[in-house]
Amino acid sequence: GAVVSQHPSWVICKSGTSVKIECRSLDFQATTMFWYRQFPKQSLMLMATSNEGSKATYEQGVEKDKFLINHASLTLSTLTVTSAHPEDSSFYICSARGGAGRTGELFFGEGSRLTVL
Amino acid sequence: KNQVEQSPQSLIILEGKNCTLQCNYTVSPFSNLRWYKQDTGRGPVSLTIMTFSENTKSNGRYTATLDADTKQSSLHITASQLSDSASYICVVSAERGSTLGRLYFGRGTQLTVWP
Numbered sequence: 001g002a003v004v005s006q007h008p009s010w011v012i013c014k015s016g017t018s019v020k021i022e023c024r025s026l027d028f029q030a031t032t033m034f035w036y037r038q039f040p041k042q043s044l045m046l047m048a049t050s051n052e053g054s055k056a057t058y059e060q061g062v063e064k065d066k067f068l069i070n071h072a073s074l075t076l077s078t079l080t081v082t083s084a085h086p087e088d089s090s091f092y093i094c095s096a097r098g099g100a101g102r103t104g105e106l107f108f109g110e111g112s113r114l115t116v117l
Numbered sequence: 118k119n120q121v122e123q124s125p126q127s128l129i130i131l132e133g134k135n136c137t138l139q140c141n142y143t144v145s146p147f148s149n150l151r152w153y154k155q156d157t158g159r160g161p162v163s164l165t166i167m168t169f170s171e172n173t174k175s176n177g178r179y180t181a182t183l184d185a186d187t188k189q190s191s192l193h194i195t196a197s198q199l200s201d202s203a204s205y206i207c208v209v210s211a212e213r214g215s216t217l218g219r220l221y222f223g224r225g226t227q228l229t230v231w232p
Contacts, residue, residue: 004160006160034220041227042224043206043222043223043224043225044161044206044222045222046220046222091158093160093161095160105163105166106151106163106208106220107163108153108160108161108162109160110159110160111158111159111160113158
């Protein structure tokens with residue numbers, strides 16, 4: 001099946017630094033990618049929807065200046081956590097929509113665990 | 118309000134036993150319903166996807182059912198294995214034009230299989 005790759009799988013950074021997470025669709029073109037955040041024992045929370053070549057659509061309560069999303073190509077979307085703080089520590093997951101039509105499959109990446117010290 | 122409710126929140130069963138997880142939703146208009154398995158610290162993996170016209174779909178030992186009239190779905194796991202221990206997430210998609218619409222996630226059922 002289709003594969004979505006995230007990198008890095010885990011990252012530790014100092015408070016105040018910025019961290020970039022990449023999401024790649026390896027064997028299909030993804031016009032839309034989604035970014036989620038997941039706290040321990042919680043379900044996925046949609047942060048933003050990223051469409052190739054256009055600005056991302058952010059969910060209510062998600063700071064667009066804090067979480068910068070770039071979807072420059074049909075196979076790559078990036079999430080940059082700017083000026084990270086300990087409360088930004090979380091598991092970040094991306095997903096990419098493959099195929100066309102109403103039942104287009106949705107593939108998830110393996111997730112990236114961010115720890116801010 | 119569009120919501121997805123899953124039950125039970127957690128479940129412990131013995132290896133080899135069967136179990137059924139429930140998902141009730143109020144999402145409208147409905148497009149499709151998906152079940153995902155998420156191992157701890159990993160991304161979700163798709164088990165099944167069902168549209169309005171589908172009542173049941175199987176994937177190995179996993180069988181999903183859908184009753185679009187009552188807005189209920191279930192995921193039945195047969196002959197459970199230790200590797201089935203994971204969180205099972207129900208995701209419902211709202212229809213929006215001809216494209217995949219907004220996704221609504223359940224909180225998941227945490228399944229633990231004991232030897």
